[in-house]
Amino acid sequence: MNLIGILAGVFARPDLWAGTLRFATPLTLAALGGVISERSGVVNIAMEGMMLVGAFFAVLAAAATGNVLVATLVSVACGGLIASVHGVASIQFRANQIVSGMAINLLALGLTSFLLFHFYSLSGTPPNIPALPDITLPVISTMPFVGKVIGTMNIATWLALLAVPVTWWFLFRTTLGLRIRAVGEHPRAADTLGVNVFQMRYLCVILSGLLSGLGGAYLALGVAHSFTDNMTSGAGFIALAAMIFGKWHPVGAFLACLLFGFGSSLGINLQGSGTGIPDQLISATPYILTVIALAGLVGRSTAPAADGTPYEVGE
Amino acid sequence: MAGHASRINTVPSAPPALVTSTRLRETVAPAAGSTPKLAMRGIVKYFGSLLANDHVDLTVVPGDIHAVVGENGAGKTTLMNILYGLIHPDEGEIVIDGQLVHIRGPRDAIAAGVGMVHQHFQLVRVMTVAENVVLGQEPGTIQLDMRRAVNDVRTLVERFGLVVEPTARIDTLPVGLQQRVEILKILYRGSNLLVFDEPTAVLTPQETDELFEILRGLVAGGKTIILITHKLNEVMAVSQQVTVLRQGRVEGVLETARTSPPEIARLMVGREVLLRVERDAPHLGEVSLELRGVQAHSDRGLPALEDVRLQVRSGEILGIAGVSGNGQLELAEVVAGLRHMTGGQVLIGGRDVTTETPAERRAHGLAYIPEDRRVDGLVLPFPVRDNLILGSQERAPFRRGWQLDNQAISQRADDLIERFDIRPPRRDALASALSGGNQQKVVVARELADQPKVLVAAEPSRGLDVGATEFIHQQLVAQRDEGLAILLISSELDEIFSLSDTIAVIYRGRILEVMPSASADRERVGLLMAGGMAEEALPTAAQIAAAAAEAARAAGAGARGESGKGGA
Numbered sequence: 002m003n004l005i006g007i008l009a010g011v012f013a014r015p016d017l018w019a020g021t022l023r024f025a026t027p028l029t030l031a032a033l034g035g036v037i038s039e040r041s042g043v044v045n046i047a048m049e050g051m052m053l054v055g056a057f058f059a060v061l062a063a064a065a066t067g068n069v070l071v072a073t074l075v076s077v078a079c080g081g082l083i084a085s086v087h088g089v090a091s092i093q094f095r096a097n098q099i100v101s102g103m104a105i106n107l108l109a110l111g112l113t114s115f116l117l118f119h120f121y122s123l124s125g126t127p128p129n130i131p132a133l134p135d136i137t138l139p140v141i142s143t144m145p146f147v148g149k150v151i152g153t154m155n156i157a158t159w160l161a162l163l164a165v166p167v168t169w170w171f172l173f174r175t176t177l178g179l180r181i182r183a184v185g186e187h188p189r190a191a192d193t194l195g196v197n198v199f200q201m202r203y204l205c206v207i208l209s210g211l212l213s214g215l216g217g218a219y220l221a222l223g224v225a226h227s228f229t230d231n232m233t234s235g236a237g238f239i240a241l242a243a244m245i246f247g248k249w250h251p252v253g254a255f256l257a258c259l260l261f262g263f264g265s266s267l268g269i270n271l272q273g274s275g276t277g278i279p280d281q282l283i284s285a286t287p288y289i290l291t292v293i294a295l296a297g298l299v300g301r302s303t304a305p306a307a308d309g310t311p312y313e314v315g316e
Numbered sequence: 317m318a319g320h321a322s323r324i325n326t327v328p329s330a331p332p333a334l335v336t337s338t339r340l341r342e343t344v345a346p347a348a349g350s351t352p353k354l355a356m357r358g359i360v361k362y363f364g365s366l367l368a369n370d371h372v373d374l375t376v377v378p379g380d381i382h383a384v385v386g387e388n389g390a391g392k393t394t395l396m397n398i399l400y401g402l403i404h405p406d407e408g409e410i411v412i413d414g415q416l417v418h419i420r421g422p423r424d425a426i427a428a429g430v431g432m433v434h435q436h437f438q439l440v441r442v443m444t445v446a447e448n449v450v451l452g453q454e455p456g457t458i459q460l461d462m463r464r465a466v467n468d469v470r471t472l473v474e475r476f477g478l479v480v481e482p483t484a485r486i487d488t489l490p491v492g493l494q495q496r497v498e499i500l501k502i503l504y505r506g507s508n509l510l511v512f513d514e515p516t517a518v519l520t521p522q523e524t525d526e527l528f529e530i531l532r533g534l535v536a537g538g539k540t541i542i543l544i545t546h547k548l549n550e551v552m553a554v555s556q557q558v559t560v561l562r563q564g565r566v567e568g569v570l571e572t573a574r575t576s577p578p579e580i581a582r583l584m585v586g587r588e589v590l591l592r593v594e595r596d597a598p599h600l601g602e603v604s605l606e607l608r609g610v611q612a613h614s615d616r617g618l619p620a621l622e623d624v625r626l627q628v629r630s631g632e633i634l635g636i637a638g639v640s641g642n643g644q645l646e647l648a649e650v651v652a653g654l655r656h657m658t659g660g661q662v663l664i665g666g667r668d669v670t671t672e673t674p675a676e677r678r679a680h681g682l683a684y685i686p687e688d689r690r691v692d693g694l695v696l697p698f699p700v701r702d703n704l705i706l707g708s709q710e711r712a713p714f715r716r717g718w719q720l721d722n723q724a725i726s727q728r729a730d731d732l733i734e735r736f737d738i739r740p741p742r743r744d745a746l747a748s749a750l751s752g753g754n755q756q757k758v759v760v761a762r763e764l765a766d767q768p769k770v771l772v773a774a775e776p777s778r779g780l781d782v783g784a785t786e787f788i789h790q791q792l793v794a795q796r797d798e799g800l801a802i803l804l805i806s807s808e809l810d811e812i813f814s815l816s817d818t819i820a821v822i823y824r825g826r827i828l829e830v831m832p833s834a835s836a837d838r839e840r841v842g843l844l845m846a847g848g849m850a851e852e853a854l855p856t857a858a859q860i861a862a863a864a865a866e867a868a869r870a871a872g873a874g875a876r877g878e879s880g881k882g883g884a
Binding site for chain 1: 422434438439440442447448451452453454458501
């Protein structure tokens with residue numbers, strides 16, 4: 002069979018497209034968080050660490066309480082908590098935001114690894130922890146192709162899809178959004194008009210942590226149903242790439258996440274399909290796309306003017 | 317606009333021509349018999365041991381344009397920052413409309429009706445006019461009511477004739493219109509005491525005239541204005557009263573109609589000042605700098621210079637007049653060797669230096685005073701000593717083998733510090749700790765130290781006060797008399813006219829005309845700077861009125877009879 006025939010066959014599989022949405026879910030949540038944080042002027046490369054912490058505490062809380070809602074809330078809260086560390090470092094103490102973000106990523110990796118061993122030693126996280134439920138749409142699920150793609154999706158996927166327009170509305174149609182964007186572009190101008198720069202930035206960094214935490218909860222309770230060491234495996238960085246690729250815009254970031262999700266899904270669906278392309282190369286697709294996006298081959302995208310610049314009062 | 321009639325009514329009837337600060341309280345404050353709009357009394361502010369404001373009194377009559385003048389460091393910015401709540405005074409009180417107020421921050425100032433148009437615009441460039449205006453006090457509870465925001469701004473535009481399109485993005489607007497947005501911002505907050513901090517620093521002569529029309533319109537609309545400036549012609553043109561500050565103290569409160577620029581200057585500086593630079597006829601020598609068909613691109617890759625042909629002779633000052641952003645920066649950099657040329661030649665002393673590096677050009681007698689001394693002129697974290705030999709560090713006597721010769725460097729530094737009166741006179745002081753005027757002296761001292769043949773001086777007096785400007789100008793003229801060829805680039809028309817032997821006007825990267833300054837006409841130069849055609853200049857007062865009337869019609873149903881005021 003020729004390559005085009007195989008690809009046509011793969012493209013006709015509903016699994017490819019359902020997988021795209023599945024893979025895009027945690028990316029979208031984290032990327033939207035990144036958009037919010039950076040629009041307020043705080044560079045956030047710590048989504049990876051926030052997701053990882055969220056994922057671990059989701060499993061821990063799920064095992065402890067048996068309640069998936071509680072587990073998710075704990076996970077979201079932990080994401081917010083670790084984000085506030087980034088906030089204190091980069092807003093209050095005006096640390097280098099890249100360094101602070103990287104420190105949080107390393108801290109999260111070490112912390113979750115340590116806690117995993119501490120609580121579960123070598124046996125791994127318990128089986129039978131409650132999972133984030135799937136939601137099946139009554140009519141659409143019975144439709145031929147579409148039904149198999151979006152008829153039954155995890156609740157977190159629905160939330161991610163909902164979060165895209167909500168984030169857009171929040172940033173571009175609300176009074177708070179106007180202030181956030183002003184603070185990210187020209188904090189002094191906002192300050193002279195009585196807008197509290199620090200408050201806006203804390204709010205946005207913490208919001209990004211909440212969203213990343215939810216992304217982590219989905220990875221642990223919606224996909225893997227367990228926690229393993231470094232289970233995010235770069236999803237936070239792919240989300241970062243998607244945010245830049247999407248030009249710091251919620252819809253753009255979402256489309257970029259879909260593209261990366263598609264890359265992952267394509268990799269899975271091509272495995273063993275006889276294309277002759279090594280599986281490893283196919284699995285690397287999303288990472289290759291990430292490098293291309295970050296190298297700026299997709300055209301210049303402009304960050305908010307004050308992104309990454311700590312704000313100092315007076316002068 | 318209807319500014320003049322109502323303005324005259326508000327001028328106090330029998331004001332003293334000059335009162336010294338000690339007599340100020342009895343004489344000026346109650347003169348009009350009405351409550352002053354603003355009375356700042358006995359303001360004292362220390363920064364460490366430095367006394368920035370020493371019992372400063374400022375009384376502003378309602379409906380006046382009150383100028384506050386003084387040299388850099390005289391305390392005017394401190395005083396205004398106290399009024400705006402950015403700084404807290406150690407002593408003194410602020411009374412607005414007869415009410416004692418406590419201003420703890422900008423929010424309190426805004427609430428008390430004080431608005432400030434900052435010298436450096438505080439605008440979010442990627443947002444629209446309306447978004448910038450309503451920021452912080454947006455209409456709508458959670459969701460932003462953009463339609464109302466645009467309408468509110470439009471109403472203000474009509475009322476005060478500040479014609480600007482509310483839906484335009486800031487980065488598409490020229491500087492003059494951006495300033496109108498700043499004014500709209502404070503009007504939107506209901507301010508009736510408007511502080512303008514050096515508002516004309518970034519404007520063309522035409523834009524400045526427009527601004528003065530706007531100021532008069534605001535006064536006609538019931539506002540009171542404080543104008544901070546060090547340009548005496550502006551004081552004379554628009555203000556009714558002047559408060560002069562020097563070294564933190566009020567030197568005098570003057571009635572504009574009864575004073576003169578030399579009198580104000582004397583109070584500002586504390587001695588007689590030459591407002592006109594004295595210079596003799598030039599003794600022209602050989603052509604020292606020549607540009608032949610020079611072309612170059614801007615940072616954004618667009619053509620910035622097109623076929624520029626200029627000659628500067630030894631002993632001549634050639635002034636480039638133009639609105640900033642018309643290729644002056646590129647012109648200076650091309651000569652200095654800092655910008656790649658896409659065509660043409662540069663000759664120094666008859667020698668083609670087109671392909672030479674900046675260091676090679678310096679070695680052949682080029683000196684360069686860059687436009688932004690803080691970025692391109694100095695290494696701010698370095699001491700004065702090192703800044704004074706930058707560019708010469710590779711050669712004797714400052715270099716000995718692989719090392720710097722610290723003794724030679726210090727000797728040169730002490731020498732220049734004395735010759736150019738750099739203060740504080742300490743070679744180890746960090747450049748960042750110097751005042752703007754002294755920083756500029758460091759740059760000028762370094763560039764003139766080795767008897768260059770050609771000097772490119774870009775905005776040499778930008779941000780400097782009267783005293784420092786006078787010093788720099790004297791230096792330039794003295795060097796010209798010694799035979800230096802000076803290419804002077806300035807957006808201050810006054811500076812061009814008072815220093816230049818020859819004037820060239822630049823517009824969109826082209827030299828439109830070169831003329832001897834003796835026969836140059838200000839009006840004509842101003843017109844050429846704006847492109848030579850009236851349509852390309854900013855709208856005139858008549859056009860503003862017409863546009864306001866137009867906007868009023870467009871606003872339609874909501875607009876009541878009041879809109880006629882903007883169009884009147």
